Amino acid sequence: MRFTTIDILLLLVKLLLIYAVVLTGAAYLVFAERKILAWMQDRKGPNRVGPFGLLQPLADLIKMLTKEDLLPVAADKWLYLLAPAMASIPAIMTFAVIPFGAPFTLFGQTVTMQVSDLNIGMLFFMALSSIAVYGVALGGWASNSKYALLGSIRGLAQLISYELSMGLSLVPVVMLSRSFRLSEIVNAQADLPFIVFQPLAFAIFFISIVAECKRVPFDLPEAEGELVAGFHTEYSGMRFGLFFVGEYINIIVLGGLATTFFLGGWHGPLLPPPVWFAVKVLAFAFVFIWIRGTLPRLRYDQLMHFGWKVLTPLALLNIVVTGWWLILNK
């Protein structure tokens, strides 16, 4: 494939757009979470900076950037400095394969609303979500602190366990759409989203992505009641900010993937496709926040029990049943 100038320009525009939208979205997701959690607890939430507190993310950013960047004496310097990036970069890289709108024609060319339409898009996502584990693991290890290490050990075990059920819950989607390519998965859902055929797979995937985001009720790696702040205990300033914003980028990206795999991606009546995509992703983000405002944290053995003894067998069973169903309906 040869790249023309227009191709490269379009790619740059798309990249910039995604960076701007996803990073701003993540920052405002923090704000939205603080607001919604506050409402759930009969409080008002941040409302001092700007109208309705809308400039709060900016104030937070300035605060983070101007804080001291501490390096613990006993820390493994390079890994310590690298870990926050390793946690947040894979998260935003995953967005490269998510189609967020219908392809359209510009200057006689078909423009896909997707940075890269990989034919193994789903595997790319699985691989990157595995790489993101390193940010947690190395961050906790390099801090040379007990709390951080405990947090990262928990994080490792949890992410590996739930990645399994997440991957298995996506197999029926591939079986139905007959492709790993995300744009084809979306197109296969033009009539009916896969959630109609695969409610169980959707439930398993959803629970797994909550665990992948390390969010309540699966926030054991950073359980603030037990481990101070878990794997990012020793981090301060913008490095902590990177971990923090990485978590919210993860919410957006995993919400986008759940939309793509189960809710029909950008398909939807009346509204333009990117708007539909945004609405679905924001709905996921809201449910994530709602869960955080409602559920208590699981105990560690409950977490492992649930992942290995409930979700994984169910996902396997679901694959078998889907296979049968596909053979019978051939």
Added chain:
Amino acid sequence: MSLFKDIKALLLGFWTTGKHIFLRPLTIEYPEQKRTPFPRYRARIVLTRDPDGGERCVACYLCSAVCPAGCISMQAAGQADGRRYAAWFRINFSRCIFCGFCAEACPTMAIQMTPDYEICNRKIMELVYEKEELLIDGCGKEPEYNFYRHSGIGIVNPRGGNVDEEPPVDVRRLVP
């Protein structure tokens, strides 16, 4: 079945938190809205005067002794007629915990708590209140009480002929 029970309990939780999104927040936004404290709220401490305008404080050191934070100090002095008063009286509000023990301990109702809670200050030395800042021109919560008309009679007037006072009892004549 317990699974359905569990799911029902989960959904009930979600219903509750979801409902509270739409309820009115309980927050009182402080600098703009101020709540009116109750009259017996324990905040800034004052020294009151008796109805005649004299200082109630007799410098008995009870407040200073009972203060858990040790933030009250004073120096006792006496007038020619035998009345005691505090030559200086100092409350360090940067240490005060507003427990109200001093007001409870005070035998003359001189030291009292007021509901004025906005006394914070960036300059910590300005939180050390001297007698001039503590003393108010009023009786506070006890508008009628005058120590020297009741318990302290013997000091300023001879015993026996005062308002509400019965003559001293001769204990030897009380036998039945």
